[in-house]
Amino acid sequence: MTALASTTAGRFRMPGFSTIMLIVGLVFLYLPMFILVVYSFNASRLVTVWAGFSTKWYLELFQDERLMGAVWTSLRIAFYTASTAVVSGTISAFVLDRFGKFRGRMAFNSMLTAPLVMPDVITGLSLLLLFVTMSDLLGWPAERGMLTIWIAHVTFSTAYVAVVVGSRLREVDRSIEEAAMDLGATPLQTFFLITIPTIAPALAAGWLLAFTLSLDDLVIASFVSGPGSTTLPMVVFSSVRLGISPKINAMATLMILVVSLAAFVGWWSMRRSDRERRASLARFG
């Protein structure tokens, strides 16, 4: 820390030490993934020996019916989870931000934020025991599968969506909502016509976050799933446990490609809308 550059009044120079650490950190984050991508094109089964360029692992990947079935299951669960969690997370964030003090606010907030840090094994175990007890007492859910995974995923994704949407809700200019109310809009109308459009980017971000969280979850899904509902992480895990497999490298590469593309498009469109907003502000301000 001693290498911090001097701060001349008002100007803040990038201190050498932290910049170097940032670069080191980014290399640390990206190098393993880069290696993964490179070796997915390796002709050899041995991941450490380079035996020439080949795309045969991609072909093998698409011919693996078990894996493809799991991809489909996971995508469906993730879609349902994200769509539900966006609604529940937004309502929760709205309640916390706009309802002021109400009885049980602390408890509500604690229950909402605890899943952010709760170890997966505890969440998975407790939800499984709930489902078992419920089917014992009520006869529902009759069997565990996609439905129970969906419930479990919604429960923890809601917390993440609430954080993303909540931070945006706190930033929005509330006078527009108040103006709408003064002009006779009901709270419900105000919410759908004013609040929702202003927080739309956060809703999109929250949806994507819930989608990836659901797609990524291994531990909770392993606890609450039943026969016939094997998700992608479960298949990947069972094959990775046995060692390195180039097929998994190929799948990882495709996943990294899709995510980077989506992230880049998101970042680019956000930057463009930001620039447009600034331009229009400059014109009228």
Place this chain on the structure above:
Amino acid sequence: MSNLMTKGAPAPERVDALRAQWGRRLVLGVPYLWLLLFFLVPFMIVVKISFATAEIAIPPYSSIVEYMDEVLTFNLNMGNYLFLADDEMYLQAYLTSIKLALVATFFCLMLGYPMAYAMARASGRRQSLLLMLVLLPSWTSFLIRIYAWMGILKNNGLLNNLLMWCGLIDQPLQVLNTNIAVYVGIVYAYLPFMVLPIYANLTQLDKSLLEAANDLGCRPWETFFQVTLQLSKGGIIAGCMLVFIPAVGEYVIPELLGGPESLMIGKVLWQEFFNNRDWPLASALAMIMLLILCLPIAFFNRQQVKQLEVSL
């Protein structure tokens, strides 16, 4: 704050006020009930089952409350907890988990803080790019990122090949299946969770305070330790909790990267549950883990609440 929902209350139409009130209750009630049912109630069931006895049945545990011949009996089995206290392996697993999580959190902070610091000082346009770069890896599969390290740390993996090629070692180093690999895995997987809250905190830092310290004759490193570091305490605590608490219960990382010495409690719980089918013992393990994590979780929650109060 002005309360939006009750603003219409003094209006002459009492029906509207009543409707607003009920609307408010409904909006509040649905997520509340969901969380109660799927978050709080499950924990109570875990408590209950941790006092049951394992049986070969479906579900594989005895019932606690029995009503037979007009007699209500509670069968509380303390055996699971006594068994855990008796067997050194479990105590060792708890201690190992805490140690591994603590050390990994420390390294995460040492790497994450300067990263967040550099990000917060970058120009506006570069900030959003850097933020995306730090977050991007956590959007790809967690499992895949841990798997990537298996290929690097193996005995005949890339790291050993590189070191041998450089002539630094003649024999491959055993890194995979040791605690070092677990540290690397935790730091790698959780780094964004450390950087994000600290970065968010540092961007809100009032820069005039730094100027004041500077004008009053503080050296740059004094300013850093006495002003910046003190003011970013909230971010540091949030980041450390976001890494430490899930890391204690981590299952995938010790399973894939760790060895016999890195027996963490999440892995033990998993084995008791899936391999031995001893649900009551797994529940007892979870309860004790929760007790250990109670304090850090409460701490994290308080920090979140504080953040919320500031914004209100």
